[in-house]
Amino acid sequence: MARLFAKSFYNSKAWKNARKAYIALKFGICERCGKPDAKQVHHKIWLNETNISHPEISLDFKNFELLCDLCHQKEHNEKYSPINLDLKFDDNGNLIKR
């Protein structure tokens, strides 16, 4: 889900237009598994507080990948998974090495 810093970005017209255009360009086909009706436009370079205001990252088709819900979830879970990264959460909710 969109984190807080991203909220106004994901509500912006620029993003909505770019997203719609990209989905149309890819005919709504998931770029990983080929399933139709894919709706998640994923940023290959993940957005953060800084790069979200750089259109060449946040709004450039080169940084987009159209994914179905499942592939999108996988992409994020794999990268976030504390087990894969050999990390755990400390008492303050920060990721630290085991």
Ligand SMILES: [Zn+2]
């Ligand atoms: Zn897929």
Ligand SMILES: [Zn+2]
């Ligand atoms: Zn994503």
